[in-house]
Amino acid sequence: ERGTVQHDQHAVLGLARLVGGDGIDELLPVGQSQNLSLLGQGLVAVKLGGLGGQLTEQVSAPTGNILGQALGRCANLLNGDAFGAPTGSSFGIIYPTTTLAYHTYGDQPLWPAEVWEGQLDVVIFALLLLFRTTSHAKGQCFALYVMLYSLARFGLEFLRGDYTEKVLGLVTSAQATSITAFLIAAIFFIGLQLYGKKPKKIRTNPGHKV
Secondary structure (H helix, E strand, O other): OHHHHHHHHHHHHHHHHHHHOHHHHHOOOOOOOOHHHHHHHHHHHHHHHHHHHHHHHHHHOOHHHHHHHHHHHHHHHHHOOOOEOEOOOOOOEOOOOOOHHHHHHOOOOEOOHHHHHHHHHHHHHHHHHHHHOOOOOOOHHHHHHHHHHHHHHHHHHHHEOOOOOOEOOOEOHHHHHHHHHHHHHHHHHHHHHHHOOOOOOOOOOOOOOO
């Protein structure tokens, strides 16, 4: 099973490279990113400045990263991990007998949590592409990426069944990091909107002939 997981991760990472470029190797492996790690990547990129051009480019244009995460959820589905909790009805996914999901819940239908997260990642991908067509400061796209993914992850955690431990008996660890990441990213987003440098518009002279 470990060989199958590694094979799927390599295949997904290869597809992610096509979308995000070779610089995606400098980020966390596809499908294993956590919200606070995403923020850490952004802070590293800011710290490196001009010296980390390739990394900075990947963080400031994270559309390839979120699409890579969507592909990573496809691997989760194939491997039967990151699965949902029992639905209590006939609706849901019944995993093969060799998967961790089946060993945990048997033949009970489970919420398609990883499927819906992959679909939401594609929606976030489209929203980020639209945002990049607007006038914005460098780094805002990454902050928006963290905010949107944190919201999606927070909600989907209610459907997850691969772990159920609660922090202080209230939320899961992923939900706690989602809240933290969202708040920090929101502060950065607003700060960049107020004080960040936006690309200058090129003015053209109608009377000038090229």
